[in-house]
Amino acid sequence: MKQGDLVEAIRVLETDLPGDVEASLRRCEAEEEGNAKAVLSAILENVRYARENGIPMCQDTGTLIFFVSGAPDASRVYEVIEGALIRATEEVPLRPNTVSPLSRENEGRNLGRGNPIVHFERAGKADGRVEIGIMAKGAGSENVSRSYMLDPDQGADMVRRAVLDAVKAAGPKPCPPIVVGVGIGGNLEWSGYLAKRALMRRLDCESDDRQAAQLEREILSDVNALGIGPMGFGGKNTALKVNVEMGHCHTASLPVTVNIQCWALRRVVAEWQGGKFRVCR
């Protein structure tokens, strides 16, 4: 695992929208009309121009979230990530987004207390493979995300209503068409983690849990019936996809987090195996 590899993965992350997301946006463009279609055309031209010229597609290069699995030495991985982030901020470049919450002081390197956020998911794998999933999360969509602590008897129906409540309140603010990550279960912070993890899943596959997959379809149809449309200009496509992740929770709880993602869903997986590095999408 080399620092330079990680810098390269971050460059791909910021400049090259995943193909499944672009294909989904293209389908929306074909379905919309008027100003809603015009913004989607601008978005798609931007995606192409950013990729061809190696330019971050959005000026909000986000804060980066790392999902590490298979790494034997967590503190060493953290050091490599920090170093890569400092270099990527200079080289990609990334906008220095990380500030102290109340003083708003900006160190200019995208580092600070508790940053970057790194989730260590699993210890070493038998095949020696190390994976680091990376997401660039902008504030426009993170700011309108919400958590709900529901009562167990409210069940799946209330989960649907909670997601609809969050998406409706968000309106045009998170740059629709959005992707909705829904984390169900765990506890307060774990439902947030599950919702974020849901956004790392591709858009062209369903959850492998039957109930979660059904919820994904139902919520997508609810959300698109709102008619918010691209950039809130009205239309059929408010969301590209709903991804649900679930985890067991306390018998008295039903935590739900709705993590909203703008159209610029930036995710990559950096993978090292047998001394070889590659960026997977």
Place this chain on the structure above:
Amino acid sequence: MRAPLRLGTELSEGQVLELAAGDVVYLTGRLYTMRDQAHIKALQLLRSGTGLPFDLKGGTIYHCGPLMRGDTVVSAGPTTSMRMERSEPEVIARTGLRAIVGKGGMGQKTAEALVKNKAVYMEYPGGVGALAARASGKVKRVFWRELGDPEAVWEIPVKDFGPCFVTMDAHGGLMRAKRQ
């Protein structure tokens, strides 16, 4: 809907009054980026009677925190305008600006201030930062750098910057209300 319009970033009252919600505009001139912290700082200075180090009379501000490398604009799409709703009406009234570019729309107070002060709010597509940079020239003047790069005021020269969609006009017209 009429054909796209080409306008400067310094607008007269008459030009603003001709714009209607739903119009598409391409801007040539200079944009002053102003977001959260710059709105706070501008109001502190204006309320205390100290002027601003840049002149916004008749001009255009842009809700944007650009990604810069030296004097080059790398990526510069809009930020969510609604966060500025608390301060925007006073900024409009005190500066005499004629246009705001942002995204996501603004609230009732800003809508009223636009009518009262003859100004418009338009939206550039969110996330379209690379194309915005393509329409931008080198930046010669930057103000309030101490606020941090995203929050500073960058004077960005632009050519055919668009599409910008007029979503709130000076007559109280709202593009989103039209469709409902």
